[in-house]
Amino acid sequence: MQVIASLRERLRGEGLAAVLIKGASGSFAVKIAGAGLLFASQMLLTRVMGATQYGIYIYALTWIVLLSQIAELGLGASILRFVAAYRTKAEWGLLHGILRFSSRLILGLSLVIAALAAAVVWLLRDQFGHEQTLTFWLALLLLPVLTLTGLRQTALVSLKHVVLAGIPESIFKQLLIMVLVGGLYLIAQDSLSASEVMTVNLISWLVTFVVGTVWLLRLLPPEVAQAAPAYERQEWIKVSLPMLFATGMRMILFQADIIMVGAILGARAAGIYAVATRIVEIVAFGEQALNSIVAPMISELFHSEQHAKLRRMMTFAAWGRFAFTLITSLVMALLGNFLLGLFGAEFVEGMVPFLILLGGNVLISMAGSGGFLMPMTGHQNQHALQVAIAAVVNIILNAILVPMYGINGAAIATVISMVVWNIIMLNYVWRHLKINPTVFSRLQS
Numbered sequence: 021m022q023v024i025a026s027l028r029e030r031l032r033g034e035g036l037a038a039v040l041i042k043g044a045s046g047s048f049a050v051k052i053a054g055a056g057l058l059f060a061s062q063m064l065l066t067r068v069m070g071a072t073q074y075g076i077y078i079y080a081l082t083w084i085v086l087l088s089q090i091a092e093l094g095l096g097a098s099i100l101r102f103v104a105a106y107r108t109k110a111e112w113g114l115l116h117g118i119l120r121f122s123s124r125l126i127l128g129l130s131l132v133i134a135a136l137a138a139a140v141v142w143l144l145r146d147q148f149g150h151e152q153t154l155t156f157w158l159a160l161l162l163l164p165v166l167t168l169t170g171l172r173q174t175a176l177v178s179l180k181h182v183v184l185a186g187i188p189e190s191i192f193k194q195l196l197i198m199v200l201v202g203g204l205y206l207i208a209q210d211s212l213s214a215s216e217v218m219t220v221n222l223i224s225w226l227v228t229f230v231v232g233t234v235w236l237l238r239l240l241p242p243e244v245a246q247a248a249p250a251y252e253r254q255e256w257i258k259v260s261l262p263m264l265f266a267t268g269m270r271m272i273l274f275q276a277d278i279i280m281v282g283a284i285l286g287a288r289a290a291g292i293y294a295v296a297t298r299i300v301e302i303v304a305f306g307e308q309a310l311n312s313i314v315a316p317m318i319s320e321l322f323h324s325e326q327h328a329k330l331r332r333m334m335t336f337a338a339w340g341r342f343a344f345t346l347i348t349s350l351v352m353a354l355l356g357n358f359l360l361g362l363f364g365a366e367f368v369e370g371m372v373p374f375l376i377l378l379g380g381n382v383l384i385s386m387a388g389s390g391g392f393l394m395p396m397t398g399h400q401n402q403h404a405l406q407v408a409i410a411a412v413v414n415i416i417l418n419a420i421l422v423p424m425y426g427i428n429g430a431a432i433a434t435v436i437s438m439v440v441w442n443i444i445m446l447n448y449v450w451r452h453l454k455i456n457p458t459v460f461s462r463l464q465s
Contacts, residue, residue, distance in 0.1 A: 049183075050183055050186045050187060050190050050191065051186065051190065053190065053191060054186065054189075054190025054191055054194065055302065057190070057191065057194035057195060057198075058190075058194055058298075059298075059299075059302075060194075060198065061194045061197050061198050061201075062295070062298060062363070063362050063363050064198055064201060064202065065077070065201065065217060066291070066295065066363035066364050066367060067363070067364060068201060068205045068211060068212045068217075069211060069212050069213075069214065069217060070211055070364070070366075071288045071291045071292055071364065071366045071367065072287050072288045072291065073151075073211070073212070073213055073214045073217075073287075073291075074214070074291040074294075074295075075282065075286070075287030075288050075289065075290040075291025075292070075294070076151060076152050076155050076214035076287040076291075077155060077214040077217050077218060077291075078278070078290060078291055078294045079152075079278070079279070079282040079287055079290045079291075080152070080155045080156045080158075080159040080214070080218065081159060081218075081221070082275055082278050082279055082282075082294075083137075083156070083159070083279065084159045084160065084162050084163055084166065085166070085271070085275065086271055086272070086275055086279075087130075087133055087134075087137060087163055088130070088163055088166040088167050088170065089264075089267050089268055089271045090133065090264075090268065091126055091129045091130035091133050091163060091164075091167045092126055092167050092170055092171070092264070092267075093125065093126060093129065093257075093260055093261070093264050094260035094261055094262070094264030094265075094266075094267060095122040095125070095126060095171065095256070095260045096170055096171065096174040096267075098118065098122065098256045098257075098260045099118060099119070099122060099171065099174045099175055099178055102114070102115075102118055102256065103115055103118065103119075103174075103175055103178035103179065106118070107178075107179065107241065110243070111250075112241065112243040112244050112246070112247035113247040113248055113249060113250035114250045114251075114252060115241075115244050115247075116244045116245070116247050116248070116249040116250070117249035117250045117251045117252070118251075118252075118256060119171075119175060119244075120249050121249075121251055121253060121256065122171055122256070123168065123171060126164075126167045126168065126171060127164055127167070127168060129167075130163045130164040130166075130167045130168075131163075131164055133163060134160040134161070134163040134164065137156075137160055137163075138156075138157055138160050141153055141156045141157060141160075151213060151214055151215060152214070152287070154215040155213075155214040155215045155218050158215055158218040158219055158222060159218055159222075161222055162221070162222055162225055165222075165225045165226060165229050166225070168229065168233075169189065169225070169228075169229050169232065172185075172229075172232050172233055172236050173185045173186065173189075173232070175236055176232075176235070176236055176239065179239060179240070181235075181239055184235055184239070188228040188229075188231045188232040188235070189225075189228055189232070192227075192228045192231060193224045193225065193227075193228040196223075196224040196227060196228070197220060197221060197224045200220045200223065200224065201217060201220055204216065204220065262400070262401065262404065265404055265408070266400070266403065266404035266407060269404065269407040269408040269410075269411045270407050270411075272411040272414070272415070273407060273410050273411040273414055273437065273438075273441075276411065276414050276415050276418055277293070277297070277414070277418055277430040277431070277433060277434045278290055278293060278294050278297065278430075280415070280418040280419065280422055280430065281293045281418075281422060281427055281430050284422045284423055285422065285426060285427065288366075289426065289427055291367075292366065292367055292369050292370045292427060293370060293373060293427040293430060293431075295360065295363050295367045295370055296360065296367075296370035296371075296373050296374040296377065296427075296431075297373075297377060299352070299359050299360070299374065300352075300374065300377040300378055300381065302348070302352070303344075303345055303348050303349055303352070303378070303381050304381075307341050307344075307345070307385070307389075318330065318333075318334075318393060318397070321333065322397050327454075327455075330455065331455055331456070331461070334388060334389065334390075334393065334455055334456075334457040334461070335388070335456070335457070335458075335459075335461040337388060337389050337457070338385075338386070338387070338388030338389065338457055338458055338459045338461070339459055341385050341388060341389065342382075342385045342386055342388075342459050344385075345381055345382055345385035346382055346385070349378040349379070349381060349382050352378060353375060353378055356371055356374050356375065357371060360374060369427075370427065372427075372428050372431070373427045373428050373430065373431035374431075376428065376431035376432060376435060377431050377434065377435065379435070380431075380434065380435030380438060380439070383435070383439065384435075384438050384439065384442055386458055386459045386460075387442040387445070387446055387457070387458050388457035388458050388459065389457055390442070390445050390446055390449045390455075390457040390458070391403065391406075391441070391442070391445050393449060393453070393455065393457055394406075394445065394448070394449065397453060399448070399452065399453075402448060403445075406441055406444050406445055406448070407441065409440070409441070409444060410437045410438065410440055410441035410444075411437070413436070413437040413440050414433055414434060414437035417432070417433035417436055417437060418430055418433040418434075420433075421433045446458065
């Protein structure tokens, strides 16, 4: 087929698409290695902590990830867009300026947010109890580190160091966590508390943050340090704020279930549900690998008005995603009890939501990459609005279904909200782009 032949030719060539494909392959390899280490580290944590302490730990960490997206202010999008442009045009002063401006702004904002959140935790200390309060306070120390780490990763990606951008956190951090937790467990000869593991996590983040920052400073063009910083603050903020909204809504969509399970059912239920969702996330690697190849081709074909080729490619991509998701989900469903049991006998209680989420992923994969198509063709504002609608639906459904059906209700709410998002997205893509990106579109040669 022409699309496959086109992909082969692009991979063999030296053009932009070939560079992107090869770079994405390296990035995907890092993600796969990181996913394996993450799986191993999470399995170790659940073994040495138990469901309740792990639930306290993951609940606090989920909140910190959400707060880090707010503190980042969407400036990652500005860096991704402007750093590459400034480097190409040799505008070293502006490149220096955006890195300095964004670093100082999000550092200050993350410290303010952390202080306010710490005060809220103090007010809720009687409800939380000593261990959960201490764990939250330790987690809040992570906030500035997480926001600055995201900034550094985006800067490295913009400078075409995609693989190096992910190695410190994906590889080094996970290895360090396993070594430190394992050593602490051998010394203590007893189960570890959430606050102890959060302390290990904080140390690991700090070490890898220093490593990543040193890499960035060494890989920056020398002209950047020599140039006086110049600023285009209004332009940077103008680009950042809409992306902050979209990123925030996406984070709510994908994290609301764990947070609401923890708030309504408690730490133990949150821990069991979180493990089920983390294992299901393995299915997403096929989609991520496919999108890393398809993304540059979407932009190229759309802007060169090769709409017939674009339609064929989207259909091919949909079938690739669906096939990978279906096969992977079937295998994981058959191994469900074994996979969950690796984390501890009590985590097998998450089998039903595990199966619900797997089934939802198979259903959603039939929609193809329509959601990814929209921001690549200039429809990012509509894309953000659709994510916001799905996030609101998710919160409402979780509030209704979690009290009624427990962690099973959280899984049902997540699947329904994702289906709603994809229905809205497919309707928009068909009406405005005249493209059917689903598996129901005939694959033409």
